[in-house]
Amino acid sequence: MTWASGQRSDARQDPTPGRGWGWGPILTVPAALIWLATAVAATAGPPGFIRHETPQPLPEVRYLTENGRAGTLDAFRGKVIVLNIWASWCPPCIREMPTLDALQADLGRANLQVVALSIDTGGVPEVRRFFDRIGIRHLAIQVDPTMLAFTNLRLSGLPTTLILDADGRELARLVGPASWNAPEIETFLKAYLR
Secondary structure, eight states, X not given: OOEETTEETTOOOOOSTTSTTTTHHHHHHHHHXXXXXXXXXXXXXXXTOEEEXXXXXXXXXXXXXXXXXXXXXXXXXXXXXXXXXXXXXXXHXXXXXXXXXXXXXXXXXXXXXXXXXXXXXXXXXXXXXXXXXXXXXXXXXXXXXXXXXXXXXXXXXXXXXXXXXXXXXEEEEEESOOOTTSHHHHHHHHHHHO
């Protein structure tokens, strides 16, 4: 114990309103909780999604199309993009692929595009066999056999899906699988289409 200015340093202030602490802590805690709830609601989406407060720039993403041509996401400029990075050897990727196909069938139109970007090193033939085997009919084949997209996009696992705005900037990200044609996800995506 030390004394300073006539008061012991371990002395506690009187928490009675109007003395010592005053109403500050009593009002600050609820205000902080209200702010936190508002901040969470502003970034809420389906469980697991991370939404950015401001759109994030994206490095260039290159891929090969089914006919072997080089492509980039610039081909879809002006559309909201659901960019899913996956591989045919990834069990969660395999399970969610039919729901991505259904999403493209349901919402894929002039202003939304599902891009299922495979990082399979076997290239286009491997992805074509996989799509044929599980009945994918609405998704185009895009393959990055170099796996550079995984590194350049700073991914931590597969599948990972990025929601991009019409200018190609990242709005949200989900690490892990999802049921892409579930009503809450379609509602979440439709908000970006307005």
